[in-house]
Amino acid sequence: MGFDINKIREDFPILSRKVNGYPFVYLDNAATSQKPKIVIDSIVDYYSNYNSNIHRGVHSVSQEATDGYESARQTIQTHFNAKYSHEIIFTSGTTHSINLVANGFESLLNSGDEIIISGLEHHSNIVPWQMMCEKNGAIIKVIPMNENGELNLSVFEKLLCEKTKLVFVNHISNALGIINPVKKIIKKAHEFGAVVLIDGAQASSHFKTDLQDLDADFYTTSAHKLCGPTGVGMLYGKEKWLKKMPPYQGGGEMISTVTFEKTTYADLPHKFEAGTPNIAGVIGFGEAVNYLNKIGFDDIENHESSLLDYATKKLKTIPNIKIYGDSLNKTSVISFNIGEIHAYDIGSILDKFGIAVRTGQHCAQPIMDYYNISGTVRVSFSFYNTIEEIDHLYKSLLQAISMLS
Numbered sequence: 452m453g454f455d456i457n458k459i460r461e462d463f464p465i466l467s468r469k470v471n472g473y474p475f476v477y478l479d480n481a482a483t484s485q486k487p488k489i490v491i492d493s494i495v496d497y498y499s500n501y502n503s504n505i506h507r508g509v510h511s512v513s514q515e516a517t518d519g520y521e522s523a524r525q526t527i528q529t530h531f532n533a534k535y536s537h538e539i540i541f542t543s544g545t546t547h548s549i550n551l552v553a554n555g556f557e558s559l560l561n562s563g564d565e566i567i568i569s570g571l572e573h574h575s576n577i578v579p580w581q582m583m584c585e586k587n588g589a590i591i592k593v594i595p596m597n598e599n600g601e602l603n604l605s606v607f608e609k610l611l612c613e614k615t616k617l618v619f620v621n622h623i624s625n626a627l628g629i630i631n632p633v634k635k636i637i638k639k640a641h642e643f644g645a646v647v648l649i650d651g652a653q654a655s656s657h658f659k660t661d662l663q664d665l666d667a668d669f670y671t672t673s674a675h676k677l678c679g680p681t682g683v684g685m686l687y688g689k690e691k692w693l694k695k696m697p698p699y700q701g702g703g704e705m706i707s708t709v710t711f712e713k714t715t716y717a718d719l720p721h722k723f724e725a726g727t728p729n730i731a732g733v734i735g736f737g738e739a740v741n742y743l744n745k746i747g748f749d750d751i752e753n754h755e756s757s758l759l760d761y762a763t764k765k766l767k768t769i770p771n772i773k774i775y776g777d778s779l780n781k782t783s784v785i786s787f788n789i790g791e792i793h794a795y796d797i798g799s800i801l802d803k804f805g806i807a808v809r810t811g812q813h814c815a816q817p818i819m820d821y822y823n824i825s826g827t828v829r830v831s832f833s834f835y836n837t838i839e840e841i842d843h844l845y846k847s848l849l850q851a852i853s854m855l856s
């Protein structure tokens with residue numbers, strides 16, 4: 452069938468709307484992706500036709516809801532090639548997933564143990580570890596970044612020692628789009644017996660990840676970054692680590708027996724899914740993964756990389772532009788500033804032309820501090836963006852510059 456961009460765009464109702472009189476050009480995909488009709492319909496279908504609580508009802512509709520929920524778990528297990536479906540825990544998203552692991556490791560680490568995190572992290576991957584370290588006395592070490600936005604791996608290798616218990620790195624930096632060499636990092640960390648968590652929130656919309664091949668101990672993502680609904684995501688954990696970690700929240704669904712003397716916990720994955728989950732969201736998550744696979748990740752990668760090449764060449768012709776993280780190994784994100792113009796002012800003018808971009812720190816203040824800037828303009832492309840949209844961005848940027856200087 453081939454990759455038919457016009458046909459793909461028809462799948463997304465929002466892409467045909469106008470903003471400030473212009474066709475809507477959505478270039479803020481790293482913040483959240485748009486949703487195809489098939490995902491929206493799956494959520495409406497659930498609430499219209501088989502809404503019920505799961506795992507507890509004897510009645511038919513509860514069984515249908517349970518089947519829908521559990522079949523999404525299998526879809527996601529297959530997509531990420533996890534060994535067991537009970538290694539996929541549904542959470543409210545990456546932030547929740549990371550907090551779950553940080554909470555779980557609070558009692559597994561001792562004072563003086565070391566954890567290594569990267570200097571490219573999203574705030575949601577820094578703060579939970581700081582909170583954990585305050586409680587158990589573990590120490591955070593940071594892998595520094597280089598001028599081009601890549602991690603300094605020789606420093607990483609020097610930081611690794613017998614005291615290293617955990618390593619946390621994002622698969623792709625959301626602020627710069629750099630793809631980190633996570634496979635290499637995992638292999639090195641494992642030589643010291645350290646556990647590795649990879650934050651895959653930015654990666655899973657761009658390419659397929661084989662978790663058994665990658666050998667990460669934990670991996671997280673958020674459905675809303677990959678065409679699914681907000682407020683739902685996954686924590687993948689190797690069975691042995693999920694069994695070792697204590698539960699995060701107590702409540703219904705996560706118990707086996709409860710008496711006032713003692714409670715025993717349910718088996719995986721239910722031990723970590725306390726309370727009534729986001730059933731509709733999980734079903735939408737599964738539908739989104741199916742949708743992306745139907746389009747095909749090879750085509751997605753090809754189209755996105757041609758958008759990135761085209762946009763990078765075009766933007767580089769703008770006088771005084773500085774692109775941050777201008778590495779070869781990156782996904783379709785361009786983070787930049789133009790001369791002394793404030794990123795926010797550029798973003799506001801682009802909005803007048805119907806273009807949505809992100810400005811500011813992108814939840815990654817340490818990266819901004821490294822470059823000694825207050826923020827950047829970030830454009831991030833998805834497979835449903837077009838060359839014409841980049842031309843509109845380019846022209847609008849030139850207009851913005853002439854208005855602001």
Ligand SMILES: *Cc1c(COP(=O)(O)O)cnc(C)c1O
Nearest residue numbers: 544545546573575625652653673
């Ligand atoms: C979006 C994002 C997060 C946070 O995801 P939530 O869905 O807001 O929990 C964490 N890390 C990275 C790299 C992200 O892109």
